Amino acid sequence: MSRRQLFGSLCAMVFLVNLARVIYAPLLVPLQQTFGVTEATLGIITALAWFGSASPRFPAGYLLTKTSRMTVVVGSGVLLTGSALLAAVAPSVRVIMVGAFCMGLASGPYFIAAGPLLSELFPRRVGRVLGVHGAASQFAAVGAAPFVIAVLAFGSWRATFYVIAAVTAAVTVAIYLVGRRTALPEAGRADRDLLGAARAQWRIIVAGIAFVSLTGFVWNGVFNFYVIYMMQAKSLSEPMANALLTVLFASGIPAFVVGGDLAERLPTVPFIIGISVAFALSLLALTSVSGLVAVVALTAVVGFVVHCLFPATDTYILGSVPDQHRASTYAVFSGTMMLPQAGGSIAFGVVRDAGFGWDPLTRGAALVLLLAMGGLFGLYADGRLPATGAPVKH
Template structure:
């Protein structure tokens, strides 16, 4: 099910150019479409944290499947750019509910190795990102840009039914039974929540703007659209081993230093992007950048979910997810708007890299001063 959930968030990256050709939408509109998917993923996270104090994780996951089915069906049936924005937002809603509920459930099912199991879950998620360009390319051979979404809608309905059947036969842990106070959890865990929000939020805002316009950017430096989709697939492909390896490293390494190394590596990638030219250098860049950014997700999830106590886990993680996604979501619309204003991609990436340098210096200074929390409050 996580395959379809993540596919709903990344499928618009390879669809941007086909949608542009079919609708004549501008960069700003297409950037807004990609952004609204991530805004949709951000909006329900805090409400989901509250919802999980009242219903089970499995019930919330079932609800996310229903929303995904409805949202994808709606999007697949429309050609109006405005209604596409509504459909993309609805698809994002499903992912926000699912991620909070499912990641919390996984960490409770496997309390002795949360990083390892979250990494495996992430691998399944990342396979969707890897397959998205190929799935879109295949769909374009048999139909138009809507064909991909139509197939996704059918698959989402089927997987929701399958999950429901399996959930009814599974005995879930009672670890979250004491997690009944969302506000209390946030007050108690605000330091680790804020650290996660700032670190992952700004880093993934840059990532969001990069991957959604990666094919478009590559076109401006002479790379064909088909080759650009291959390079995008490389970016997502290296995320598969990244989730697998990083999840295990997160169980073994000190959480904060490990995250800081990832931030530093990603900052370097963004700073060198404007000077990378040639197919094989771009392949190498795509592989390294994809590995680095996807390593951050199991690292951050393990940092929080692996140390949050049972009575705060879902609520605090939902607050983190909501805050992080609010910062991340505007990445694509920022890039699209700057492009419509005539700013070159090279300048945009230089500005983003400079912002990440500021973030890294701030985090290093706070860590050296002992002000970044190593774990959650007991």
């Protein structure tokens, strides 16, 4: 029972750490109105949350060779509480940028610690558990826009960060208390050599980065600007555009569960490549329609397909790497693949400021992604991409 309670507490925490990363997307319009900044600057703000999430993952992986996963999880909650308070009182756009980076910074160690912990708590259902955990994370993305709309109806955008800080503090205390009375697994205690694990598992790390980085780069640019994209390219009102952002993320809730389950049952590498291909094709379709019904339907398809990628890739890494290397391998993979993803919104903002339209920009990104996935499938067919991690050599 205590493991289930801990799992529930971790699902609450992953909701909050993901909310911290995605909350800036629905806040772009009020932030632009408050500080009078360009779209390129808005892209930097959203990117900083993702750069923050990526930057501590190598140090977090090293930290896990010295301390427990639970210590890192609790520390992440403390950091998120403080950084949300910083964003709430920000007097300038520069402080907002610092707050965005620090809120993202809190999420990085959490994911590095929680993924291996969950795979060890429930070793027989890695894909399902990671999928449900991911779905809990996705509820934050779904609720971000409605949450912001509700807050703005009654007060300032700053209140969003005060609420995040208060709830995170409560959940952090709950995790600490539940963790103290839970018998934690010992599977990862032999994982004490970050660089040794990276050297042993470099092939699956590189493959995982290749699978998710470019797709994540495009996705980061798309979802962070989705409200503005819908308003400017599809001529939708701001409330309708925010509603579509909610649809984009809501369709990811079942996708996490489905993606995790299918990753356990299907050949993982072709499944992951197929997800990225389907994502690119759905973006191409989105750029070619203008009617509201078609835009809503394709928004749901785009969101569902891309969110299948994340539990599938995590299952590919965590489900096939031996205990002695699991957390270290995941830290190296996760920290590296996050960096190129984080630049997606900056690239989209810069290209937009250069005068490119939203539909041509999205169409070009989708075509590049298709070419890249074609190359990866060729490598797989030639036997150059690993299906599992390397065994431990004794």
